[in-house]
Amino acid sequence: MPGDINGADTAWVLISAALVMLMIPGLALFYGGMVRVKNVLNMLMMSLSCLAVVTVVWVAYGYSLAFGPDAFGGLIGTLRYAGMAGVGVTDVTGTIPTPVFAAFQLMFAAITAALLSGSIADRARFSGWIVFVVIWSSLVYFPVAHWVFYSAHGHGGWIVDRLHAIDLAGGTVVELNSGVSGLALALVLGPRVGFRRDPMRPHNLPLVVLGAGLLWFGWFGFNAGSALASGGLAGVAFLNTQVAASTAVLGWLAVEKRRDGHATTLGAVSGAVAGLVAITPSCGSVNPLGALVIGLVAGVVCSYAVGWKFRFGYDDSLDVAGLHGVGGVVGMLLIGFLATAAVTGSARGLLYGGGFGQLGRQTVAVLAVGSYSFALTWLIAKAVDRFVGFRVARDDELAGLDLLVHGETAYDLGLQTAGVGHRLPGRHESGTPTRPADRPIAEQPH
Amino acid sequence: MPGDINGADTAWVLISAALVMLMIPGLALFYGGMVRVKNVLNMLMMSLSCLAVVTVVWVAYGYSLAFGPDAFGGLIGTLRYAGMAGVGVTDVTGTIPTPVFAAFQLMFAAITAALLSGSIADRARFSGWIVFVVIWSSLVYFPVAHWVFYSAHGHGGWIVDRLHAIDLAGGTVVELNSGVSGLALALVLGPRVGFRRDPMRPHNLPLVVLGAGLLWFGWFGFNAGSALASGGLAGVAFLNTQVAASTAVLGWLAVEKRRDGHATTLGAVSGAVAGLVAITPSCGSVNPLGALVIGLVAGVVCSYAVGWKFRFGYDDSLDVAGLHGVGGVVGMLLIGFLATAAVTGSARGLLYGGGFGQLGRQTVAVLAVGSYSFALTWLIAKAVDRFVGFRVARDDELAGLDLLVHGETAYDLGLQTAGVGHRLPGRHESGTPTRPADRPIAEQPH
Amino acid sequence: MPGDINGADTAWVLISAALVMLMIPGLALFYGGMVRVKNVLNMLMMSLSCLAVVTVVWVAYGYSLAFGPDAFGGLIGTLRYAGMAGVGVTDVTGTIPTPVFAAFQLMFAAITAALLSGSIADRARFSGWIVFVVIWSSLVYFPVAHWVFYSAHGHGGWIVDRLHAIDLAGGTVVELNSGVSGLALALVLGPRVGFRRDPMRPHNLPLVVLGAGLLWFGWFGFNAGSALASGGLAGVAFLNTQVAASTAVLGWLAVEKRRDGHATTLGAVSGAVAGLVAITPSCGSVNPLGALVIGLVAGVVCSYAVGWKFRFGYDDSLDVAGLHGVGGVVGMLLIGFLATAAVTGSARGLLYGGGFGQLGRQTVAVLAVGSYSFALTWLIAKAVDRFVGFRVARDDELAGLDLLVHGETAYDLGLQTAGVGHRLPGRHESGTPTRPADRPIAEQPH
Amino acid sequence: MKLVTAVIKPFKLDDVKQALEAFGVHGLTVTEASGYGRQRGHVEVYRGAEYEIDLVPKLRVEVLCDDADAADIVDAIVTAARTGTIGDGKVWVVPVEAVVRVRTGERGLAAL
Amino acid sequence: MKLVTAVIKPFKLDDVKQALEAFGVHGLTVTEASGYGRQRGHVEVYRGAEYEIDLVPKLRVEVLCDDADAADIVDAIVTAARTGTIGDGKVWVVPVEAVVRVRTGERGLAAL
């Protein structure tokens, strides 16, 4: 028998779902601003396509795999809710309408796939990417979501409900998962032409800052919305989110200033994301002082972690592994130290007298999700590469993906084109596309 | 006797009103990114001016015309609430404070006018536009809103309450209305210089994507907020909105890929808008599978519809008719097929055993609003053109509106101006503006 | 004994806190778009650093200074809540969880400091700025917040609870405070090189419009959220916010059109901010017609006020004093004329038969906060300038702060760098940074 | 060989291009530029302060050509770029000692 | 006729313009450029990797003038653009065979 709907909880989760959705265009701009000017649109399209593709998969069967009753001993859900069966106007999950819960969780699935794309910026085939997203969501995201988030129903998900690891808003499902998968993906695709030699500077840092601002804003829905209720826990999660993001900014900038001589804008927003990642699992189990520590550690550790790719030679282009993978681990493990019964109700970390138990549980969760998603992602990526093709040709990569893949250029700020060029007589007059007969097909401009 | 205020419903409609407001800057950037670099600011100003102008008209008499008791047999409301009489701290509409309802509905009026502006990008006189917005809102928007939305009070609006057509969030009032009016406006103003010859590419696609992202985000408030309550209906409307936008993106991109060889970024965001438009009337009467179909149809149909202007020669510059007109009709009519009693409570579409009745009602609503707004808009535009002037001079159009109309240029990214030019001794020293006597008045730079 | 949590109020204040947070990136982009291209990132970083730094100070002791029980006869709060003691999951303030209240108020503290930065654009040392923000928040913001906002607890803050001046959302604490402090800061740092001679045009007006759009959107949380409850007062505050912003846009544009011949985009967004500033204190004490007047007066007055700097020679670069100082005073004083018992419950302004009493109280509040913050800020700025250094060297100012302070450039839109430049062998391979031995340290490019 | 350089109003590029094509010249190089001369810049007003923006946007077009064609090409450009209002621009001719087509290494006229 | 081209530091444009006006030259054309020479670019650090950005932003100024004035104009520019630090730029002179004012068709000195 479903319980009653609580209007206040519903309002809070409704707006939280919208906030998480906004993170996806936010991420698109964050990533898009970071790549070189010839690949901006491709980067935007990798994020936007996740929003569309994952939504369809979710409606078809994804929601059911993640939140259906246990199949295969709890490895995944059944297809009972496929096609959104059981997600009607009057269905209730906890204290909110089931469609609201399904919409909120949908956004998590979509953004996790979008996060991945940063690790293979500037070189992936768009068709390969779309196929990958469908398979990866089905084989990696939905199972892991079942393990962790299914507990929201009060029974099931082994990581949270049986292992009793703590992960309020998806430090494993979203962050660690995307980070580790991003690493596998970067390894399969290989580095960009010019990696470790050419400067690949962000082409538009104000766009990156805008994207980061939208991410930070949306993350309140992500974390505090994961309380699934409008009350004290949401409040603490909200405050912790703000605190950890802030100390991570300061931690990252301090490292940069000391190490490189400059506190950079890219460092500030990277720090913010690192902090937000680390507080994602932990926002509902620590107090603001704990959040302060988690953010600081995440900012400092990730500011070093993003440099590992240069040392070890994998091209995690926009630092998905360095931020989401490493930040996710930091957040998960620090719960084992900083969880306080004043927030969790019972569970306690090492520093609050809880012994090593919680730390152990957190470690198991990290290892389980990390190894599962690395292995599966590597296999999926290899298969996509083999059967669909996952990497563009070298010349196309040099010329840039925007024009070659999408037939567009991101900016046209000059006066040159004001009166130049002309529309070709074409399909809309004649029904079939034509080209002036007296000139050869245009070569691509490289 | 007014009912009690429900705090949860109030919170949801408050934030929804803010979300819809954000759609207006979102639209401004969406449109602004699409025009050529010489007309960006003018495009932004056309949207922003609606936000300001419609607000004042709304407070003065617009709210009352739309939501006042019937006058002229229900054609429009009376002036009883002019000047926001009856919209006090303690007044209640349904379960929410009347000021909240009035603010929410105000945003709909403002964005509808802003939507229109896209059809006459790059060539309208700013003064003509302002006058047009005031008259058009008064003679077209407020009456049509009265027909459809007044039903929110539980009595009145003939289209929803008497005809029993279904239009939850304004597929007629906002979408069809703006699309058809945009077409009339484009016809009256005539095509841009160079239409069908010059490439008029978006000058800044990341800006377009940002605008589309804000629109999509805000649309959750638009659609799910239109439930005017924080509960299951809002949840379904929210989920449907997400689903239809997504399938429309995929539908549009599939057409492009097949027809043109490239899946474009502009196509992705255009598809998203097409889907959001079509789900606007239908979000509260279909289930997610219905939304999936509505989005897909809207994406495919609109991807062709935006090309009609080249065949028929009307210059609907940013495709207001092609997206909002056509998408609005798609959404309204598909309700006649896909409405399900599981969501509506009673009304059923053709495919759910409801026969042709609902389809007929939807068709009548479309024809009534479509013909009314086309005819009235055409007359108003003609009148404005005659008495105020609606189109800039040819040379001004060639040189660009930003400098000529607003005295500004959108970007100044170069180094050229770093130390160049100088402030003129002027009004702030002397009280009256002066110019160096030894040089002629500067010519405009074309 | 704390009361019960109201879920609806909690949801509304939660989302309001997120909205106010979004104002900070919004402000960063608003300011960032207005400066010249060589200083964009520095401007963004001045805002973002406030978000981070003020959050840490707030957690450490700021919240307690502002909302702790009276110390020194009410000049400031005690340290009872330092380290977020008493801000737990189950603590309640009014009808909402205390962490929610603390998070909401934190955002006010952060944005007020960020607002200040506009007055010293293009010339401040980043380290000086960080030190200033910490001291200024401690000695100016927290005390003034205690005087005004502490009343939210129902006892305390002398300006609202004893003087009975009206200031719902921080016309004194945020607006007047930042405006007057900005003026003091601009005086201490002195004008930019080239002030009153060079054109210092916004480098990216679409970015300014975006920033203004986010500010407007967030301001609904700022003002209507300050009702701290989801009900009629929030509704009226929301509607008033929209109305005042709109009439201020129109007022400003009318002045420009008449005075300068052009209605500019920068004018439109400046007008919006002026209106939003003026309605901040007054949104909960006037009706929509009052808001209409307040916005109009603010738009007209501020459109002149921003020109004073040219006459008097202080370089308030982005018009913090002209918008927030003057707009704040306009809003505070007009309450004395336009407050109506229909909204306030009891207090009445001059035009509603309340006599000069309220006007007097408003004036005292303005004078008290204005003189306190001017004097203190001037002293703090002088001290920072002396002991830390507050202004960059003249050559650095000419070359631009982005490269010199942050080691970055905002945009890289050209093709020049596509294959040019190279990564230096460096710290990540060898552990310590190295530079090619055969070439001198690169000179900075000016 | 000569290099004809023209500084023109941006919106005249299309006309210049067509005139050159009509003449039989099928290549050119364009750069964004700005300039001033008799035509002064425009005035922008910002928040009540008036600024004169001195430099007016122009395009700079370069055409390599045979010695014999230079005069005609100059005339073709001048005719196509003319609006008759101040600021129409300048065209000038510079001697060129060698031209090479990068793709093939062809030199002189064959390189055009 | 000569064409004087100067590559200068961007923030020196105003000084150069004033020097030219003082000399009686009332027209010029400016292009954004970047260059390197003895002055190497700057180092930017991104997420822990150091990059050398080789090309330093410059402005490229062109002035058409009478043969007799060329030397003085070069001197005027050199003096105005000098900061004395590395990277101040170059000025060079190229012979011009013809100049036309687009607006009027005037040629030679009359076209300036």
Added chain:
Amino acid sequence: MKLVTAVIKPFKLDDVKQALEAFGVHGLTVTEASGYGRQRGHVEVYRGAEYEIDLVPKLRVEVLCDDADAADIVDAIVTAARTGTIGDGKVWVVPVEAVVRVRTGERGLAAL
């Protein structure tokens, strides 16, 4: 003295720079340009309408050099910039009558 100007494909700049450095030339000035010739622009499709964008982005590289080096520098650039596909660009040489280093006032070869 000569001025060698090369219009090249943007992604070839690095190769050109390296070839010049190998040759001993340590300075150059780059401008963004666009051009067309035998290589036509590309087609973009927007909302169902096809447009041909005529102008293809190029970089314009200028190198001042001694008379004796000009031919070799041209060769070095041509070799480095070649991809063998249409649109590789042009290189041309113009006589220069004077060169001055702004920083020091040095002239001629010493100014390079």
